[in-house]
Amino acid sequence: MSDRDKPGAERDKPGAERDKPGGGEPASASADAPAKVLGREPLRPPLIKRFYTLAEVTADDGPPHRVLLDGRPVRTPKKQLLAMPSRDLAEAVAAEWAAQGVEINPASMPLTRMVNTTLDGVLGNEDALRDDIAAFAMSDLLCYRAEGPSDLVARQAEAWGPVIAWAEAALGCRFVLGAGLMPVAQPEPNQGKVLAALARYDAFRLTPLHVMTTLTGSALLALATAERALTVDAAWAAAHVDEDFQIGQWGEDEEAITRRARRYAEMSAAARLLALVG
Known part of the structure; x- marks a missing residue:
């Protein structure tokens, strides 16, 4: 009974979709998928390269509190601003982004994933x-x-x-x-x-x-x-x-x-x- 899969438990992972680093605002975690070759599909999407230097929270008192990457606001996979009601939460989410290495690994960003899910799927539902x-x-x-x-x-x-x-x-x-x-x-x-x-x-x-x-x-x-x-x-x-x-x-x-x-x-x-x- 502990493995019942209800909607929302492990979905809406931080997407790996984002705009190119040269323009627009970074989306919360996905990249354009490579062309698929029938029978040779990758087991999991490739990780995208880190495209920012600094991850921080907006300086305003808020709320909402937003995460910035090199001064640009992060957006969810559905293009919502990554904005949170608590500065403590925003700081923790920013820390997940700051902790990324050469590549961005959504599996190491559980708070970001849950905030994405909240903003893209739970608000209003x-x-x-x-x-x-x-x-x-x-x-x-x-x-x-x-x-x-x-x-x-x-x-x-x-x-x-x-x-x-x-x-x-x-x-x-x-x-x-x-x-x-x-x-x-x-x-x-x-x-x-x-x-x-x-x-x-x-x-x-x-x-x-x-x-x-x-x-x-x-x-x-x-x-x-x-x-x-x-x-x-x-x-x-x-x-x-x-x-x-x-x-x-x-x-x-x-x-x-x-x-x-x-x-x-x-x-x-x-x-x-x-x-x-x-």
Whole structure:
């Protein structure tokens, strides 16, 4: 359940599309793709060369706060100004651009990617993300418990029970727990109560919250992290109780280790974005 792929979890990577360095404003991260040769398509788009010297934030008090590359404002893949409500966030995004080497690697710019997603896809569509997060809460990972073995049952109860208790108190909900894989119907009022709690989350807060929800398979873990009832590490560990139990039984492979590390980095970046927005 932790691998459910909802829209927005790992999409809208910072594009690699930009204008030529000699004119116009730099777009947030893509270059013109080379001509494709049938059967010889590259596995991933080539990285573009760094075309700027200085990455900084506009000097005005703001908000919004914009990132500048050699004095020119950066734009998103959809040509929106890369503008943020928090100077702390803008400084962190500028630091990602400043840290690039000879080439610009979007994979090393998680904050930039999430800001791009917010500006290009979430603004004006906030209710869609709220609905999706609420839908996760109605079939949340934490409500599905193992029937056995007893060690796994105990681990789930220890890691998930306090989060359920927090969510019931914070949201005013009652969550029904079930054993096995059969669907568990949650009380219908829960959805409205979760949506009410999400009403105060604007686009810049909904994006990282949605990322954390899809990475963990749990709206409750994401909300507890956003509300600082859980640390990122505690939420991540809780989301992987089942997986860690299986690893203890059978071991793990290198591919799984690499994938999990990449997803943890995204989770940490999402929590950091929330903290930077304030």
